[in-house]
Amino acid sequence: MPRPIQATIHPAALQHNLARARQAAPDALVWAVVKANAYGHGIERAFDALRAADGFALLDLAEAERVRALGWRGPILLLEGVFEPRDLELCSRLSLWHAVHCDEQIDWLAAHKTQAPHRVFLKMNSGMNRLGFTPGRFRAAWARLNALTQVDEISFMTHFSDADGPRGTAHQMAVFREATQDLPGERSVCNSAATLRQGTDAAVRGDWVRAGIVLYGSAPDHPERTAADWNLQPAMTLAARIIGVQHLQPGDTVGYGSSFTADRAMTIGIVACGYADGYPRHCGTGTPVLVNGTRTRLVGRVSMDMLNVDLTGVPGAGVGSEVTLWGRSSGGAVQPIDEVARAGGTIGYELMCAVAQRVPFAVD
Numbered sequence: 206m207p208r209p210i211q212a213t214i215h216p217a218a219l220q221h222n223l224a225r226a227r228q229a230a231p232d233a234l235v236w237a238v239v240k241a242n243a244y245g246h247g248i249e250r251a252f253d254a255l256r257a258a259d260g261f262a263l264l265d266l267a268e269a270e271r272v273r274a275l276g277w278r279g280p281i282l283l284l285e286g287v288f289e290p291r292d293l294e295l296c297s298r299l300s301l302w303h304a305v306h307c308d309e310q311i312d313w314l315a316a317h318k319t320q321a322p323h324r325v326f327l328k329m330n331s332g333m334n335r336l337g338f339t340p341g342r343f344r345a346a347w348a349r350l351n352a353l354t355q356v357d358e359i360s361f362m363t364h365f366s367d368a369d370g371p372r373g374t375a376h377q378m379a380v381f382r383e384a385t386q387d388l389p390g391e392r393s394v395c396n397s398a399a400t401l402r403q404g405t406d407a408a409v410r411g412d413w414v415r416a417g418i419v420l421y422g423s424a425p426d427h428p429e430r431t432a433a434d435w436n437l438q439p440a441m442t443l444a445a446r447i448i449g450v451q452h453l454q455p456g457d458t459v460g461y462g463s464s465f466t467a468d469r470a471m472t473i474g475i476v477a478c479g480y481a482d483g484y485p486r487h488c489g490t491g492t493p494v495l496v497n498g499t500r501t502r503l504v505g506r507v508s509m510d511m512l513n514v515d516l517t518g519v520p521g522a523g524v525g526s527e528v529t530l531w532g533r534s535s536g537g538a539v540q541p542i543d544e545v546a547r548a549g550g551t552i553g554y555e556l557m558c559a560v561a562q563r564v565p566f567a568v569d
């Protein structure tokens with residue numbers, strides 16, 4: 206028998222969450238963001254459930270080829286554009302739309318020989334200071350692109366730094382609007398957080414929203430709002446089984462560093478999941494977990510191949526019992542990935558992207 210750990214992808218949840226993104230931004234077109242191998246879910250495993258999207262957005266050219274190989278003929282957008290001149294040949298061949306965020310990318314386009322002109326998304330740095338042209342240089346970049354025979358339609362995009370937090374999007378929206386107001390073309394500004402929180406505001410949502418984390422059932426603005434608050438369903442479950450049981454006396458310690466000491470007689474389960482499976486080592490005593498669908502807690506340190514759970518209050522649990530690290534138990538109870546991430550000092554995005562190669566995946 207293989208080691209009892211498995212990740213399961215839930216296509217019905219992906220479909221539900223995509224519908225939620227659409228509903229949150231009425232009349233907008235929806236990019237399904239499937240970068241990082243669909244946030245760790247697997248492009249091939251997620252594709253069918255997401256094909257109701259209007260397009261797929263990603264970064265990696267090899268991932269774009271995989272989406273085309275699945276038979277997708279609609280729009281594909283390279284969110285960071287191309288990385289070297291010859292990438293433009295693949296864009297021409299697979300008719301990929303691509304972001305243009307720097308002068309070098311315009312130089313490469315100007316030198317590119319293509320039969321079919323390209324659709325590009327000119328990216329503005331409206332304050333995040335990652336990729337894009339600053340507002341003062343945006344118009345010149347547009348004029349250069351607009352003069353190229355290699356370019357067909359020009360659309361506009363920017364990315365928010367604080368759509369999930371108190372600073373919000375207004376300052377960046379003002380900059381973006383001011384610098385693009387008389388330029389013709391479609392607009393795309395919203396990530397998941399902006400889509401959920403502001404998608405009903407026509408002035409913010411634009412023509413295309415870029416739905417990433419919302420599709421996978423994690424709340425972009427946790428803990429202010431939970432996935433349940435947004436009516437999102439987990440698209441991934443990480444589950445394992447108990448492979449050992451220990452009965453502790455008061456004063457007994459657990460695991461490396463003896464970081465947990467029992468203050469009473471208690472029973473713990475040893476679970477076949479550790480940091481080499483992608484479970485965060487930073488999650489300490491108290492991190493929530495489900496055993497046979499019942500909520501309990503981690504105790505002690507997560508080790509490479511195992512972690513330990515408190516079986517107090519989980520009668521009947523023992524070797525073979527189902528442990529839901531995140532996602533949905535076989536009985537339907539949900540352990541939000543966002544709670545585990547928070548206990549480990551990170552976000553749901555990182556956990557779902559980091560499930561290790563050695564964990565087998567299934568699709569339900």
Ligand SMILES: *Cc1c(COP(=O)(O)O)cnc(C)c1O
Nearest residue numbers: 238284364396397415416417418
């Ligand atoms: C990843 C990404 C998104 C999606 O972000 P979420 O927070 O997952 O919705 C949107 N736009 C760009 C440019 C991205 O890189």
